Amino acid sequence: KAGVTQTPRYLIKTRGQQVTLSCSPISGHRSVSWYQQTPGQGLQFLFEYFSETQRNKGNFPGRFSGRQFSNSRSEMNVSTLELGDSALYLCASRPGTSLSTEAFFGQGTRLTVV
Amino acid sequence: SQQGEEDPQALSIQEGENATMNCSYKTSINNLQWYRQNSGRGLVHLILIRSNEREKHSGRLRVTLDTSKKSSSLLITASRAADTASYFCATEGNTPLVFGKGTRLSVIA
Numbered sequence: 001k002a003g004v005t006q007t008p009r010y011l012i013k014t015r016g017q018q019v020t021l022s023c024s025p026i027s028g029h030r031s032v033s034w035y036q037q038t039p040g041q042g043l044q045f046l047f048e049y050f051s052e053t054q055r056n057k058g059n060f061p062g063r064f065s066g067r068q069f070s071n072s073r074s075e076m077n078v079s080t081l082e083l084g085d086s087a088l089y090l091c092a093s094r095p096g097t098s099l100s101t102e103a104f105f106g107q108g109t110r111l112t113v114v
Numbered sequence: 115s116q117q118g119e120e121d122p123q124a125l126s127i128q129e130g131e132n133a134t135m136n137c138s139y140k141t142s143i144n145n146l147q148w149y150r151q152n153s154g155r156g157l158v159h160l161i162l163i164r165s166n167e168r169e170k171h172s173g174r175l176r177v178t179l180d181t182s183k184k185s186s187s188l189l190i191t192a193s194r195a196a197d198t199a200s201y202f203c204a205t206e207g208n209t210p211l212v213f214g215k216g217t218r219l220s221v222i223a
């Protein structure tokens with residue numbers, strides 16, 4: 001089975017721009033979660049999608065948004081980028097039918113805002 | 115906000131020694147999971163322990179869970195240089211997985 005694929009792996013953007021990151025989950029997995037990882041704040045939960053619906057949302061401003069398509073692929077978008085948005089963005093996929101299952105992570109997208 | 119808090123923040127040991135990392139959390143949980151991350155890459159799942167379990171083993175890993183103290187520990191026995199990584203605990207209750215800030219383990223050959 002192919003793992004979780006995140007694209008692109010690296011990205012450099014300028015303040016004020018917007019960015020879209022993509023995540024393809026493991027085949028058959030319907031839940032996709034996004035996390036932001038920074039040295040200061042650690043791993044912070046952004047949102048979770050299940051069957052094209054946002055099931056949970058973390059405490060991030062409205063500039064951070066996401067969606068999930070019918071094939072379970074997910075995208076997250078950050079608008080009006082700020083320097084503080086520089087981070088490793090990780091996507092995790094799970095079967096989604098119940099809790100208490102392991103999450104499979106992609107390699108992440110390293111976003112640098114200059 | 116972080117649910118789990120790992121302790122210590124950093125740990126350095128010699129190859130062959132055992133490494134113990136602790137995790138404390140604040141609210142009731144359904145399960146607690148441990149993950150490993152190598153140098154800013156993706157996280158790899160190590161072990162999941164449910165709230166009604168007290169101990170679990172997987173190879174050289176041993177995890178304990180004490181729900182009365184809201185704490186867990188991860189023991190890696192006979193450590194190897196390849197175990198050098200950051201280790202995170204993650205709790206799952208009414209919200210999806212919430213991670214602590216991790217323990218940075220260095221195993222010196």
